[in-house]
Amino acid sequence: MSADPFKMRTPLRRVRGLGVSGSGTEHFWLQRMTALSNIALILFFVVFLVAMHDEPYAVVREAFRNPIIGLLVALVPVSFSIHMRLGMEIVIEDYVHSTWKLPLRIINTFFAVLIAAASLFAIAKLSFGA
Amino acid sequence: MSDTKSARPLSPHLSIYRFKPTMAMSIVHRVTGVGLYLGTVFFVWWLLAAASGPEAFSYASAFFGSIIGRLFLFVYSWVLLHHMFGGLRHFVWDMGHAITREQSTLAAQATLVASLASTLLLWLIVWIV
Ligand code: HEM
Numbered sequence: 001m002s003a004d005p006f007k008m009r010t011p012l013r014r015v016r017g018l019g020v021s022g023s024g025t026e027h028f029w030l031q032r033m034t035a036l037s038n039i040a041l042i043l044f045f046v047v048f049l050v051a052m053h054d055e056p057y058a059v060v061r062e063a064f065r066n067p068i069i070g071l072l073v074a075l076v077p078v079s080f081s082i083h084m085r086l087g088m089e090i091v092i093e094d095y096v097h098s099t100w101k102l103p104l105r106i107i108n109t110f111f112a113v114l115i116a117a118a119s120l121f122a123i124a125k126l127s128f129g130a
Numbered sequence: 131m132s133d134t135k136s137a138r139p140l141s142p143h144l145s146i147y148r149f150k151p152t153m154a155m156s157i158v159h160r161v162t163g164v165g166l167y168l169g170t171v172f173f174v175w176w177l178l179a180a181a182s183g184p185e186a187f188s189y190a191s192a193f194f195g196s197i198i199g200r201l202f203l204f205v206y207s208w209v210l211l212h213h214m215f216g217g218l219r220h221f222v223w224d225m226g227h228a229i230t231r232e233q234s235t236l237a238a239q240a241t242l243v244a245s246l247a248s249t250l251l252l253w254l255i256v257w258i259v
Contacts, residue, residue, distance in 0.1 A: 038217075
């Protein structure tokens with residue numbers, strides 16, 4: 001490193017402003033956006049669960065036939081899994097500095113996708129199935 | 131990680147800090163986030179059970195209706211509400227408010243009070259309904 005290190009940077013790099021990580025504020029922003037949607041979805045979901053908690057199977061099945069309920073319940077795992085994947089990524093980056101870091105980050109992503117996919121599969125079956 | 135052992139000053143370990151409400155709520159926000167993460171497995175179980183049929187659903191219902199199941203739901207609901215109020219606190223900070231020492235300490239205490247109060251209110255409603 002001799003004179004001015006900034007001479008090594010192209011103007012495009014400065015314009016993009018993404019630094020060494022190659023990503024900007026999306027992680028932060030998406031965490032906040034999903035936090036916001038989580039609040040709305042949580043309020044709906046808690047009310048739904050309280051209404052359903054003592055109901056027999058047939059009533060629960062009937063509730064899912066309502067498209068609004070099916071749609072809202074389906075948004076819960078979508079919003080949650082994006083948010084929790086981002087959150088857990090930060091936790092892993094903070095504490096794991098060994099060779100486990102990459103495998104754990106991969107497992108984290110797979111887990112979040114699995115949770116979302118399994119929930120959506122179940123909700124689709126409940127809403128459209130016989 | 132670098133193996134260099136130099137005389138650089140290291141940041142002191144956790145145990146050296148005096149307990150503060152803001153520090154406690156910061157830790158709790160992280161712990162509740164991880165707890166919610168793991169607990170989504172139960173959410174999926176309930177949905178898959180409902181989708182699988184009356185028999186599978188009756189197993190899940192029996193668990194969530196049992197003492198252990200109710201205890202789990204009670205703790206999970208507090209964890210969720212606490213994390214939600216903690217998240218709201220983050221929104222306030224992100225918009226540049228309540229960053230002074232007094233305000234942030236007050237907000238940390240308010241988060242705990244709000245989460246406990248709303249959890250109790252929620253279960254009062256469950257009990258009545
Ligand atoms: C109910 C509404 C929710 C709100 C308002 C919310 C808000 C937030 C915010 C603002 C953060 C970032 C904290 C920081 O930057 O230090 C965060 C972190 C996190 N959230 Fe949430 N969240 C909510 C629900 C959830 C749910 C349902 C889950 C899991 C299924 C979850 C899991 C996490 C995790 C794992 C982290 C990372 C914790 C950390 O870095 O310390 N959150 N949440």
